[in-house]
Amino acid sequence: DIQMTQSPSFLSASVGDRVTINCKASQNINKYLNWYQQKLGEAPKRLIYNTNNLQTGIPSRFSGSGSGTDYTLTISSLQPEDFATYFCLQHNSLYTFGAGTKLELK
Amino acid sequence: VQLVESGGGLVQPGKSLKLSCSASGFTFSSYGMHWIRQAPGKGLDWVAYISSSSGTVYADAVKGRFTISRDNAKNTLYLQLNSLKSEDTAIYYCARGLGAGYWGQGVMVTVSS
Numbered sequence: 001d002i003q004m005t006q007s008p009s010f011l012s013a014s015v016g017d018r019v020t021i022n023c024k025a026s027q028n029i030n031k032y033l034n035w036y037q038q039k040l041g042e043a044p045k046r047l048i049y050n051t052n053n054l055q056t057g058i059p060s061r062f063s064g065s066g067s068g069t070d071y072t073l074t075i076s077s078l079q080p081e082d083f084a085t086y087f088c089l090q091h092n093s094l095y096t097f098g099a100g101t102k103l104e105l106k
Numbered sequence: 107v108q109l110v111e112s113g114g115g116l117v118q119p120g121k122s123l124k125l126s127c128s129a130s131g132f133t134f135s136s137y138g139m140h141w142i143r144q145a146p147g148k149g150l151d152w153v154a155y156i157s158s159s160s161g162t163v164y165a166d167a168v169k170g171r172f173t174i175s176r177d178n179a180k181n182t183l184y185l186q187l188n189s190l191k192s193e194d195t196a197i198y199y200c201a202r203g204l205g206a207g208y209w210g211q212g213v214m215v216t217v218s219s
Contacts, residue, residue: 001166034205036150043199043209044150055207087150091205094163095140095152 002026002090006098012106017078021101023088025069032092035064035073038100039084047086048073078103107131109200109210116216121190127183127200127210135178137203141185143196144212151196154185155204168194190217 003026013019023033031051036044046055048064051071061076075082083105088098113125127139141153154164154174162174173186183200197212 043211045209046205046207049205049207089150089152089206094165095155095206097150097152100149 002029002093002096004088004090004096004098006088006101008101009099011101011103013078013103014106015078015080019075019078019103021073021086021088021103023066023071023073023090023098025071025090025092028068029090029092031067032090033064033066033071034089034091035062036087036089037082037084038087044087080105107202107208109202109208111198111200111210111213114198114213114215116218117190118219119190119192119217123187123190123215125185125187125198125213125215127185129181129183129200129202132202134176134181139174139176139183139203140201140206141172141174141183142199142201142206142209143194143215144199145193145196148196153198156183187215190215192217 005024007022033051035048037047038044047058047062052064063074065072086101090096108130110128117123138157140155143151143153156162156174171189175184195217197214199212200210202208
C-alpha cells in the first residue's frame with residue numbers, strides 16, 4: 001500500500017503570506033495527486049487534481065506541483081477564507097489521504 | 107452536481123446499517139463513486155470505490171464487512187455496513203469520480219452500546 005506523509009501538520013501564517021504544503025508518497029504515484037480544502041463542519045472541496053490542474057472556480061492563488069514521490073500545494077497570497085485544513089490524496093494505486101495540514105491565522 | 111447521503115445513526119457494535127447517497131445533476135451511471143469516512147476530529151480515510159461498470163475495491167479495514175453497490179435506475183449509491191465496530195464511528199461521505207471531485211455533505215454513523 002502507498003503511504004502519504006504530509007507536512008507540516010500545523011502552519012501559522014498571516015494574510016498575504018505565501019505558504020507551501022507538502023506530500024511525500026512512499027513510491028512513485030505518477031502525478032495522480034489531488035489537494036482538498038476542508039473548513040470546519042463542511043465536506044472537503046477539491047482544489048487541484050492530478051498535481052497541477054486547478055478545479056473550476058478555484059482562485060488562481062492556489063497551485064500545485066511535483067512529480068514522482070514529492071508534491072506541493074502553494075497558496076501565493078493567503079486570504080482570510082483560506083484558513084482551513086488541507087489534505088492530499090493519491091489515486092495512482094487505490095487511494096490514500098495525507099494526514100492533513102491545519103492552516104491557522106498567526 | 108448534488109450528492110445527498112442518508113441512513114446514518116446510532117448502532118450497537120456488531121450490528122448493521124445501510125447508507126445511501128442520492129445523486130443528481132449528472133449522468134450517475136457514467137461515473138465511479140467512492141465512500142470516504144472521517145472519524146471525529148481526525149483525517150480522511152478512503153473506504154471503498156465502485157466503478158461505472160460496478161467493479162469494486164475496498165480498504166483493508168472494511169474488507170469482508172462493508173459492501174458498496176449502486177442502482178443506476180435510482181441514481182443511488184449504497185454502502186452496507188455489517189459487523190460494525192466502535193472504530194467505524196465517523197462521518198461517511200460519498201464522492202464522485204475516480205478523482206473524487208465532488209463530495210456530499212456526509213452522514214454520521216455512531217457505533218456504541
